[in-house]
Amino acid sequence: SQTIHQWPATLVQPVGSPLSLECTVEGTSNPNLYWYRQAAGRGLQLLFYSVGIGQISSEVPQNLSASRPQDRQFILSSKKLLLSDSGFYLCAWSVRWDTGDGYTFGSGTRLTVV
């Protein structure tokens, strides 16, 4: 069966510090991968998605970047965090985007920038 791992679960970082969040998927090949951010009282906002190694599409211009160095690994990064980067970050995967099967989400990372 397929599983998705996301870490760390919580993170407190000072403003201006770098960020690296990691997500890995097991039990499948060539998954579509997604990074979402969830703010309190608002819907999930898609940040990045990837359909293959090295292929990254950005949804929202921001202080963050994403990379996919391996087939089942997706990394969210920042060189210098802002207060506004605080939030709940979720990684998700799907088999394909056009099958209507929806996504499977990881357990999330709560990021607090202080």
Next chain:
Amino acid sequence: EDQVTQSPEALRLQEGESSSLNCSYTVSGLRGLFWYRQDPGKGPEFLFTLYSAGEEKEKERLKATLTKKESFLHITAPKPEDSATYLCAVQGSNDYKLSFGAGTTVTVRA
């Protein structure tokens, strides 16, 4: 752009008191409408996918229905363990992404 509006924002129920959550959407050609359950501090957990108007799906005390403009999640005789935030999302026929509503937070008191 796809839009999803969920109501109410919060719902407080007594154990056994049935109710419904609403998800109104606008999308250019529906590929799928999705319901997720999210517990505090956790990632969303998949519940249902609905593909066309008139479709219904059930799981334990939950039943999801779909029309051309909205979806309902009916909770029958809820228990305290049904307390969670329920998220609705849609995917358009030409979209690669799911667009989410803000969710309805359900609290069931014993």
